[in-house]
Amino acid sequence: xxxxxxxxxxxxxxxxxxxxxxxxxxxxxxxxxxxxxxxxxxxxxxxxxxxxxxxxxxxxxxxxxxxxxxxxxxxxxxxxxxxxxxxxxxxxxxxxxxxxxxxxxxxxxxxxxxxxxxxxxxxxxxxxxxxxxxxxxxxxxxxxxxxxxxxxxxxxxxxxxxxxxxxxxxxxxxxxxxxxxxxxxxxxxxxxxxxxxxxxxxx
Numbered sequence: 338x339x340x341x342x343x344x345x346x347x348x349x350x351x352x353x354x355x356x357x358x359x360x361x362x363x364x365x366x367x368x369x370x371x372x373x374x375x376x377x378x379x380x381x382x383x384x385x386x387x388x389x390x391x392x393x394x395x396x397x398x399x400x401x402x403x404x405x406x407x408x409x410x411x412x413x414x415x416x417x418x419x420x421x422x423x424x425x426x427x428x429x430x431x432x433x434x435x436x437x438x439x440x441x442x443x444x445x446x447x448x449x450x451x452x453x454x455x456x457x458x459x460x461x462x463x464x465x466x467x468x469x470x471x472x473x474x475x476x477x478x479x480x481x482x483x484x485x486x487x488x489x490x491x492x493x494x495x496x497x498x499x500x501x502x503x504x505x506x507x508x509x510x511x512x513x514x515x516x517x518x519x520x521x522x523x524x525x526x527x528x529x530x531x532x533x534x535x536x537x538x539x540x
């Protein structure tokens with residue numbers, strides 16, 4: 338099976354908000370516990386967030402559902418099975434290409450959002466207005482770099498995938514409270530030949 342390797346870099350266009358899922362407890366967690374941090378307290382974005390950005394089929398929907406309309410179901414099925422993203426924890430980088438480290442909210446590039454509107458949910462036939470919960474936000478500038486492995490198929494091509502990132506950077510975005518937060522532009526898209534496979538077509 339042919340595998341196309343694609344090196345991807347994204348550049349943030351708006352601050353990115355985090356609201357890491359922990360459990361279903363009603364007790365709120367402190368903002369610093371809502372970020373994704375590695376063992377060095379560097380801010381990361383799990384690759385699962387990239388899959389969600391592309392293929393999520395529930396609100397807020399991923400870019401494929403938004404763009405492909407009636408064909409989305411097939412694209413989502415093939416994309417989820419024929420695509421992988423590395424690394425599992427993607428470092429969020431600064432303008433110098435260095436991993437951003439969380440050192441607190443005082444005099445830093447992080448702040449706590451206390452003003453975003455609460456989410457209205459339907460539960461048991463009732464409308465519930467949730468209280469606003471403080472969430473951590475990383476200010477611009479921020480960048481992401483990762484690698485996609487695309488297994489050969491007859492639907493999801495490097496060109497199609499690239500168009501999803503270009504459109505989705507504005508209409509879908511990353512993180513929480515999107516697309517008001519987490520907008521980005523595609524900064525780099527380099528299609529590479531994987532050793533032992535036929536040379537992929539141009540994106």
